[in-house]
Amino acid sequence: MFIEKIISEGLAHNSYIVGDGGEAFVIDPRRDVDSYIKIADSNCCRIMYVFETHRNEDYLTGSLELEALTGCKIIHSSRLDFGYGAPASEGDMFDIGDMRLQVLETPGHSPESLSFMLYLPSQKEFPWMVFTGDALFYGNAGRTDLLGEEKKFEFSSQLYDSLYGKLLPLGDHVIVYPAHGAGSACGGNIADLPVSTIGYERATNPMLNLPKDKFIEIKIKETLPLPPYFARMADDNKRGPSPPDQKRIEPLDAPVFERSMTGCILVDTRSPHSFASGHIPGSYNIWLEGLPKFAGWILEYGKDILLVTERQEDVETARRYLLRVGFDRIRGYLCEGIEDWQNRGMPLEKSGIDTVLVFMRN
Numbered sequence: 001m002f003i004e005k006i007i008s009e010g011l012a013h014n015s016y017i018v019g020d021g022g023e024a025f026v027i028d029p030r031r032d033v034d035s036y037i038k039i040a041d042s043n044c045c046r047i048m049y050v051f052e053t054h055r056n057e058d059y060l061t062g063s064l065e066l067e068a069l070t071g072c073k074i075i076h077s078s079r080l081d082f083g084y085g086a087p088a089s090e091g092d093m094f095d096i097g098d099m100r101l102q103v104l105e106t107p108g109h110s111p112e113s114l115s116f117m118l119y120l121p122s123q124k125e126f127p128w129m130v131f132t133g134d135a136l137f138y139g140n141a142g143r144t145d146l147l148g149e150e151k152k153f154e155f156s157s158q159l160y161d162s163l164y165g166k167l168l169p170l171g172d173h174v175i176v177y178p179a180h181g182a183g184s185a186c187g188g189n190i191a192d193l194p195v196s197t198i199g200y201e202r203a204t205n206p207m208l209n210l211p212k213d214k215f216i217e218i219k220i221k222e223t224l225p226l227p228p229y230f231a232r233m234a235d236d237n238k239r240g241p242s243p244p245d246q247k248r249i250e251p252l253d254a255p256v257f258e259r260s261m262t263g264c265i266l267v268d269t270r271s272p273h274s275f276a277s278g279h280i281p282g283s284y285n286i287w288l289e290g291l292p293k294f295a296g297w298i299l300e301y302g303k304d305i306l307l308v309t310e311r312q313e314d315v316e317t318a319r320r321y322l323l324r325v326g327f328d329r330i331r332g333y334l335c336e337g338i339e340d341w342q343n344r345g346m347p348l349e350k351s352g353i354d355t356v357l358v359f360m361r362n
Contacts, residue, residue: 108159
């Protein structure tokens, strides 16, 4: 038996692939799905199911892509009318290889949120681990404001009932696997832990040691940044995202790059220091590791993108990061980098750099 967590950098998104007895399932896959297929193949497993904990808001799901490539079945909550997949409700069970997965409805972060309890082949009476989606995080609980401030009381009450009435009673031994980790915009102050259990969360998670009225009060007062692209991701994930565009990203020398700039968005993925020292006028600087988190805040959907990168190998990384948040139209990249542009005497702008000095007092 195996379980692997796949972390999407920048988004702090966790997805999982679990296999046993020649069959496997995936929880909350991201849009670039090759990693799941490679892991399944290396373990001689067929991917039989994809389970979505909820209609995710911060990235595009890869469920339909996995279905097309492997023939697996997609399972969603019955509380929301998805445009694809099959519905599941409280208590539904799925046997995959020698494993059993059981559905637990845990609304609050969203009305359709599900958790999934996994049972060991030899102990199908006692849950071994639970995939909690955005209901329970390490050190915190999911946000309850995504459908508007007027819903926060209702959803906070539901989340409390899900946490205290369904997840905590599973038992202190149960391993917890959430859909997001530290740094995610889907929750505040998530603990930076590699793994946790119900017992550890019960002892250390401040949101799991409160009366209901205090829990709701904290959640109603909670203010977290709401990225503008979240609504688009949620709508696309409900309908079913289109397959990612895998067309070749064209290498362009500086003159061709300049002629291609009209109507395009220029994204410079170099470090802020390098960008400040010289960049193409009109370009946006989103450093490479920041692309998945900040592209949706800054860039306009529906326009072609041209890339300026530090290294040629960064182009594929940038493509993956942008695909995960729905930016498919990557038209080309500056093949020989900013040096080619500069050496040809083409226009550059500089931003300047300010240094922050910190004085420590004994």
